Amino acid sequence: MGKRNITIKDIANELNVSVATVSRALSGHPDISEKTKLLIVETARRMDYHPNLMASGLIKKKSKTIGVIVPTINRQFWSNTISGIEKTAHQAGYKVMICQSDEQYSRERENIELLANSMVDGLLIAISKQTEHSDHIQRVITRNIPVLMFERVIDELPVSRVFTDDFNGAFQLVEHLIHGGCRRIAHITGPDTLKVCCRRLEGYRKALEKHGLPYREELIKIADFNHDAARRATVELLELPEPPDAIFGFADIIAIGAILELKERGYSIPGQISVAGFGNDEVSALIEPSLTTMAQPSFVIGQKSAAMLIDELTAEHPQTRKTEIIKPELIARASTR
């Protein structure tokens, strides 16, 4: 029952050496004879010793842990990034502590504070859609905790960033639609607090501009991250006096909502109307018609983010802020001409 854990002190007693010697032996310090080292390591194993990482962390002011905060764990994009983060972190000997904000500012704030107090060595942050200012993040930066923002970033903050080239991605996608002959291209965007959406909207706008097509307010709708919201937005578009000949959703889930609504109403895709998304979720290849989209290498975004943060953690000298922009790739499928 109350079996106390074995400590280095127990080993020291057992072998009549000092705790310092045991500590040195176990942590591979050079100044120690091969003989005692072997003896200690062997004894440690025999006694089923396990180092207490809290104790050493307390002294070294390092927990070998990085904190991650994402809007939600169970959306494919985020679970992929988390997976990439965990993989890279693990390879570098770090553990990851993961929190989700559920797209709420208050939970994000709370979680960041919690992670910071838990002495994470660094923080990987993707903000919620509600987050409108950066005080809470500024606060951990002031506490000298290295922060890297990914995908959902705040430009004003003096931190390294990893994010998708949304502007050019959207631009490229809209050009693809235009090349396919679409002239009235609608865009379903997300909450306007999300920079990601603004950047994609801007890419959309600029692509129209380049090709001499007018930007029409009525072709812009807003929807949240779910099929139903997307379907409602789609209905509104279809009921326009002049309905669109293409719908570009800011995320695959939106485009898929649109496809579902269009199919239900008997539209032919892309015959009457083209549909395109952004992200390349797994479903996008499986739905009929398969969805044209910009592929985001979410796993790689996670890996890069973790790698960059760990670089900063292990750097000798304070690093300058770095920015890595990830190019999405056009995947032309059956939902567009």
Add this chain to the structure above:
Amino acid sequence: MGKRNITIKDIANELNVSVATVSRALSGHPDISEKTKLLIVETARRMDYHPNLMASGLIKKKSKTIGVIVPTINRQFWSNTISGIEKTAHQAGYKVMICQSDEQYSRERENIELLANSMVDGLLIAISKQTEHSDHIQRVITRNIPVLMFERVIDELPVSRVFTDDFNGAFQLVEHLIHGGCRRIAHITGPDTLKVCCRRLEGYRKALEKHGLPYREELIKIADFNHDAARRATVELLELPEPPDAIFGFADIIAIGAILELKERGYSIPGQISVAGFGNDEVSALIEPSLTTMAQPSFVIGQKSAAMLIDELTAEHPQTRKTEIIKPELIARASTR
């Protein structure tokens, strides 16, 4: 730059009180005057004090963290459970540390050791498909670290468990196929190290038996968690002298692989052949034909697991091992008659 963190000692100095008083004030100890308490709390805020959870954890032997190990983070079932775990844990004031084994025993072992040394208060484990014995888990149990296994469990271990009723789920699903008129029902199962698969296979077998249908070796194929493996298995089934009139995949991803192959070869589903899966991934409602499957409430499985573990952590007396079996629900869709 080298801005040292504020400690309770700093606050004590500032106010000419002892660290003990500060500690008591900050942790809401009863024996303290309202006046000094307020003063200290206020000063702490003013000085931007943040408690060092490693230091208090070292004394209290609690980290308020639970460790989670899953085969992989980026498969829907697992990311959903993780999300449920995080939500419940957060509500109870716990953080979660998440590792993935990548279905490798060695990484699982490594990660469990790492989490245990990090002083997690408890461990939530779903084993890898490679894991054939339980020494590594037995070891942490011996160290008095509460363990709960979920979904991928090892029955022999004296720990609480949460898992899907695979046997009855498969049984029910196969009955559904039989009621639809299928007589040569094939089953694509997974690695035979996975109990989950064995239980589903057993449910399949018993359902056939109940309805007087023969169990035929040639109708059983093995595939890994991906479309290609499922497609290959499907091809083998189709090339049989007497091909099946239904394919039941042990997971949705398998069933979807089968559908893809069948569609490519021009089979009509469910006209010529029915297909059913297990899990009810998001795609299953979206693919054509939509997939009949047993829905697993993955988010809830995560929540239940976390709740049960936290119960054990906070229980006054040592708890007896509990088992919670989650009933999956038949979702009959267009891929079966």
Add this chain to the structure above:
DNA sequence: ATGAAAGCGCTAACAA
């Protein structure tokens, strides 16, 4: 109600 002091398990000067 408050303070002094011991100590959680470990590391890292400084000595020897």
Add this chain to the structure above:
DNA sequence: TTGTTAGCGCTTTCAT
């Protein structure tokens, strides 16, 4: 090469 000692930041007896 090894031991001694002083903490890391906090909680918790035991006094006062």
